[in-house]
Amino acid sequence: DSGVTQTPKHLITATGQRVTLRCSPRSGDLSVYWYQQSLDQGLQFLIHYYNGEERAKGNILERFSAQQFPDLHSELNLSSLELGDSALYFCASSAPRDGGTTEAFFGQGTRLTVV
Amino acid sequence: DAKTTQPTSMDCAEGRAANLPCNHSTISGNEYVYWYRQIHSQGPQYIIHGLKNNETNEMASLIITEDRKSSTLILPHATLRDTAVYYCIVRVASGGSYIPTFGRGTSLIVHP
Numbered sequence: 001d002s003g004v005t006q007t008p009k010h011l012i013t014a015t016g017q018r019v020t021l022r023c024s025p026r027s028g029d030l031s032v033y034w035y036q037q038s039l040d041q042g043l044q045f046l047i048h049y050y051n052g053e054e055r056a057k058g059n060i061l062e063r064f065s066a067q068q069f070p071d072l073h074s075e076l077n078l079s080s081l082e083l084g085d086s087a088l089y090f091c092a093s094s095a096p097r098d099g100g101t102t103e104a105f106f107g108q109g110t111r112l113t114v115v
Numbered sequence: 116d117a118k119t120t121q122p123t124s125m126d127c128a129e130g131r132a133a134n135l136p137c138n139h140s141t142i143s144g145n146e147y148v149y150w151y152r153q154i155h156s157q158g159p160q161y162i163i164h165g166l167k168n169n170e171t172n173e174m175a176s177l178i179i180t181e182d183r184k185s186s187t188l189i190l191p192h193a194t195l196r197d198t199a200v201y202y203c204i205v206r207v208a209s210g211g212s213y214i215p216t217f218g219r220g221t222s223l224i225v226h227p
Contacts, residue, residue: 002158002160004158031213033214033215042217042218042219042220043153043159043217045214045215045216048214056214058214088156090158090159092158092159092215094213094215095213103149103161103164104151104159104161104215105161106158106159106160107158108157108158109156109157109158111156
């Protein structure tokens with residue numbers, strides 16, 4: 001158990017809809033990262049938040065957005081969904097408040113299926 | 116962060132040591148070598164990291180060459196459950212600005 005919790009584990013929705021994926025980081029971690037992994041593809045970085053502030057964007061579509069709340073949990077919002085958005089979405093956390101080297105710990109992912 | 120090069124795939128017999136190489140010839144003095152693995156469709160799992168000394172934990176050993184341009188992850192007694200994609204990442208070990216960036220990794224198959 002990495003300590004990172006993602007909900008829901010599975011999500012099936014129709015094209016054009018909007019969904020929200022939730023991530024609770026490890027206790028004390030300030031950084032949250034979101035990744036997308038399509039079938040047989042690598043992990044694509046989407047966005048990074050640190051202590052509530054957006055720090056970096058990767059290959060994130062304009063239809064996607066995210067935020068990190070004061071309690072450090074994060075949500076990834078996906079709108080106007082298309083078939084090609086079907087993928088595993090992973091959240092990772094790192095950067096503990098008390099310092100130290102910052103390996104990233106990943107959640108078990110949300111499998112999104114757009115039909 | 117420095118770029119890494121790993122073989123696309125490897126295989127290993129169960130019970131034998133699995134040695135996974137990684138080249139990182141452009142590594143900087145303050146960059147660490149990190150290893151993660153991803154078992155099919157699960158979230159990536161941190162394995163080990165090191166700067167210049169060899170490291171060992173309950174999962175694996177990490178051997179870093181003296182010039183730090185390459186490293187080897189060693190799973191001393193591979194089991195079928197070690198079948199996974201293994202990622203080598205080179206990065207600075209600092210606070211909030213780092214982004215773990217994954218390449219294609221090495222697909223390790225452990226066979227009976």
